[in-house]
Amino acid sequence: xxxxxxxxxxxxxxxxxxxxxxxxxxxxxxxxxxxxxxxxxxxxxxxxxxxxxxxxxxxxxxxxxxxxxxxxxxxxxxxxxxxxxxxxxxxxxxxxxxxxxxxxxxxxxxxxxxxxxxxxxxxxxxxxxxxxxxxxxxxxxxxxxxxxxxxxxxxxxxxxxxxxxxxxxxxxxxxxxxxxxxxxxxxxxxxxxxxxxxxxxxxxxxxxxxxxxxxxxxxxxxxxxxxxxxxxxxxxxxxxxxxxxxxxxxxxxxxxxxxxxxxxxxxxxxxxxxxxxxxxxxxxxxxxxxxxxxxxxxxxxxxxxxxxxxxxxxxxxxxxxxxxxxxxxxxxxxxxxxxxxxxxxxxxxxxxxxxxxxxxxxxxxxxxxxxxxxxxxxxxxxxxxxxxxxxxxxxxxxxxxxxxxxxxxxxxxxxxxxxxxxxxxxxxxxxxxxxxxxxxxxxxxxxxxxxxxxxxxxxxxxxxxxxxxxxxxxxxxxxxxxxxxxxxxxxxxxxxxxxxxxxxxxxxxxxxxxxxxxxxxxxxxxxxxxxxxxxxxxxxxxxxxxxxxxxxxxxxxxxxxxxxxxxxxxxxxxxxxxxxxxxxxxxxxxxxxxxxxxxxxxxxxxxxxxxxxxxxxxxxxxxxxxxxxxxxxxxxxxx
Amino acid sequence: xxxxxxxxxxxxxxxxxxxxxxxxxxxxxxxxxxxxxxxxxxxxxxxxxxxxxxxxxxxxxxxxxxxxxxxxxxxxxxxxxxxxxxxxxxxxxxxxxxxxxxxxx
Numbered sequence: 079x080x081x082x083x084x085x086x087x088x089x090x091x092x093x094x095x096x097x098x099x100x101x102x103x104x105x106x107x108x109x110x111x112x113x114x115x116x117x118x119x120x121x122x123x124x125x126x127x128x129x130x131x132x133x134x135x136x137x138x139x140x141x142x143x144x145x146x147x148x149x150x151x152x153x154x155x156x157x158x159x160x161x162x163x164x165x166x167x168x169x170x171x172x173x174x175x176x177x178x179x180x181x182x183x184x185x186x187x188x189x190x191x192x193x194x195x196x197x198x199x200x201x202x203x204x205x206x207x208x209x210x211x212x213x214x215x216x217x218x219x220x221x222x223x224x225x226x227x228x229x230x231x232x233x234x235x236x237x238x239x240x241x242x243x244x245x246x247x248x249x250x251x252x253x254x255x256x257x258x259x260x261x262x263x264x265x266x267x268x269x270x271x272x273x274x275x276x277x278x279x280x281x282x283x284x285x286x287x288x289x290x291x292x293x294x295x296x297x298x299x300x301x302x303x304x305x306x307x308x309x310x311x312x313x314x315x316x317x318x319x320x321x322x323x324x325x326x327x328x329x330x331x332x333x334x335x336x337x338x339x340x341x342x343x344x345x346x347x348x349x350x351x352x353x354x355x356x357x358x359x360x361x362x363x364x365x366x367x368x369x370x371x372x373x374x375x376x377x378x379x380x381x382x383x384x385x386x387x388x389x390x391x392x393x394x395x396x397x398x399x400x401x402x403x404x405x406x407x408x409x410x411x412x413x414x415x416x417x418x419x420x421x422x423x424x425x426x427x428x429x430x431x432x433x434x435x436x437x438x439x440x441x442x443x444x445x446x447x448x449x450x451x452x453x454x455x456x457x458x459x460x461x462x463x464x465x466x467x468x469x470x471x472x473x474x475x476x477x478x479x480x481x482x483x484x485x486x487x488x489x490x491x492x493x494x495x496x497x498x499x500x501x502x503x504x505x506x507x508x509x510x511x512x513x514x515x516x517x518x519x520x521x522x523x524x525x526x527x528x529x530x531x532x533x534x535x536x537x538x539x540x541x542x543x544x545x546x547x548x549x550x551x552x553x554x555x556x557x558x559x560x561x562x563x564x565x566x567x568x569x570x571x572x573x574x575x576x577x578x579x580x581x582x583x584x585x586x587x588x589x590x591x592x593x594x595x596x597x598x599x600x601x602x603x604x605x606x607x608x609x610x611x612x613x614x615x616x617x618x619x620x621x622x623x624x625x626x627x628x629x630x631x632x633x634x635x636x637x638x639x640x641x642x643x644x645x646x647x648x649x650x651x652x653x654x655x656x657x658x659x660x661x662x663x664x665x666x667x668x669x670x671x672x673x674x675x676x677x678x679x680x681x682x683x684x685x686x687x688x689x690x691x692x693x694x695x696x697x698x699x700x701x702x703x704x705x706x707x708x709x710x711x712x713x714x715x716x717x
Numbered sequence: 718x719x720x721x722x723x724x725x726x727x728x729x730x731x732x733x734x735x736x737x738x739x740x741x742x743x744x745x746x747x748x749x750x751x752x753x754x755x756x757x758x759x760x761x762x763x764x765x766x767x768x769x770x771x772x773x774x775x776x777x778x779x780x781x782x783x784x785x786x787x788x789x790x791x792x793x794x795x796x797x798x799x800x801x802x803x804x805x806x807x808x809x810x811x812x813x814x815x816x817x818x819x820x821x822x
């Protein structure tokens with residue numbers, strides 16, 4: 079397979095970023111939008127072409143999808159340990175190319191309308207291109223270090239875009255929080271990479287993931303605290319992935335990240351960057367599966383399932399529609415992690431892996447649509463809060479219908495996209511761990527409930543009177559909504575298991591009718607409850623909230639996790655660890671250094687008179703020195 | 718070779734001359750005096766060259782030739798130094814060494 083043009087896919091957004099970034103003052107706002115869209119459009123066409131070429135034409139050999147790489151050595155340590163830069167083409171990277179391209183293109187088009195008239199219009203598009211470049215690089219990475227570099231780059235882009243409204247205090251705080259929390263997680267990731275590099279002498283994905291390779295088995299016996307070192311490394315790598323994907327307990331940054339502009343939330347914090355953690359686990363899946371017979375995968379599964387449940391419960395009580403969607407994202411990411419963690423390797427055993435990737439694919443479409451729809455609503459009513467909305471279906475028909483499609487898709491109503499992928503996840507859970515299956519079904523019901531809660535709250539419910547009559551968004555915002563709505567309807571019909579599977583061979587899936595009925599039933603119950611509670615204005619919801627009392631309060635405050643972390647950081651860490659260290663640093667380290675400096679100044683102050691600038695003084699010194707030396711020599715010679 | 722005068726006496730003479738020059742160079746405040754002191758130092762060296770050549774190696778002439786060299790160089794140096802001193806005098810109407818300190822700035 080000819081990989082030369084693959085390099086262009088990340089490079090074009092990079093060039094767009096550089097052009098927009100360097101000439102941001104000179105380019106007119108309108109034109110910079112076109113440049114951004116054009117750059118992503120070219121990358122999108124190339125990505126689609128790559129997908130077609132890989133999946134349809136050249137990818138398969140004897141029924142197994144091949145992995146193609148093209149790389150050069152970047153930093154050379156030893157014969158086997160070196161950091162490469164290059165591209166890796168295999169089913170999941172091509173699938174991610176398609177996802178990133180599609181969502182990024184839609185978001186770029188949408189942003190032209192949404193950000194119109196904003197001061198930093200060009201800056202915004204420059205950041206979007208930087209993000210798209212980094213995300214492509216992450217997806218195409220050939221080894222752990224390359225993925226880490228781009229991993230941090232997407233983190234930086236995310237930081238820049240969350241803090242895009244840099245005059246807003248809350249936006250800056252949110253940007254810092256997102257960066258610090260993910261950095262903390264990435265610290266684990268980095269240590270994991272080092273451990274793997276130390277023990278296996280390679281960073282390369284293909285070598286690490288080779289199921290027949292001797293690298294993994296030969297180090298399985300080296301253990302630390304009862305677990306093999308590679309298992310520890312994988313746990314640490316999963317910690318990085320959990321931070322990026324907002325898994326419990328590293329989830330606290332994602333809701334705050336909603337301070338960024340809504341298209342950013344759609345692109346970064348719903349569809350692409352936050353799935354990087356899932357992608358990372360999927361990328362190393364054979365390794366996860368082999369090391370300690372999948373022990374780490376159990377951790378992945380339970381963390382995922384717990385996050386899914388935890389986030390879904392919180393999502394019910396939030397009043398900011400973007401925060402509901404943020405917790406929804408976290409919940410769906412938990413689903414994906416759970417499916418990955420429950421997956422086997424060969425053939426139908428690998429249904430969890432396939433389901434996870436499938437859900438990643440469909441979720442990107444309908445969650446981006448939900449966010450863009452929410453953005454359209456926010457654009458119209460200038461508020462994020464549910465209580466400021468209501469009855470908008472009369473004013474915004476297109477947004478209403480597209481949002482409804484997305485809501486039905488995420489609720490798992492057949493035949494929309496979410497139904498198919500969620501069904502596969504539940505099949506995987508049912509076959510491997512029935513306890514997690516029950517959680518999955520419960521979360522499916524909760525998902526339907528909270529998403530329809532905000533749907534009814536926005537478009538039905540009470541007839542709010544608006545100061546300015548809301549109107550439908552401009553064409554540049556509506557077109558992406560319609561495109562994504564169509565994708566959300568048809569994405570589920572892609573025969574995904576033929577293309578993507580853990581062993582890359584592909585297999586057939588059939589709909590498991592009883593499980594599908596149960597899942598859809600759970601979703602239907604959720605929708606029905608939301609219908610009763612929120613379709614018409616009534617006090618049922620507040621009565622229920624009162625009935626739950628303390629639990630409701632805890633949930634609406636997100637179980638006080640922000641406060642717990644703040645307590646841990648401020649009271650415990652800052653006061654007891656950081657403050658003494660700072661004292662030691664100031665008094666002792668700085669004191670020593672400053673003392674040396676001050677002494678030097680004092681001494682030189684005293685002896686500076688010697689350097690008078692008078693030639694005769696110097697001549698005297700010179701000759702006096704000669705005389706002394708002469709006498710010394712005479713003394714030595716005569717004795 | 719001067720009859721009745723040994724090399725030691727002449728070397729003592731040149732040493733005395735040298736240290737008189739050094740003393741003058743260090744203590745004098747007048748630039749012209751300093752220049753003269755430098756000349757004294759140079760002349761004492763020339764005497765050393767000539768005397769050692771004449772008394773110890775009478776067959777060769779290197780010492781003499783070096784002496785002539787030094788005289789030539791000293792002449793050039795004097796011309797240069799006097800030029801500097803005259804320029805300084807035009808600026809400050811004095812030939813005191815203190816005035817040269819202002820040239821630092």
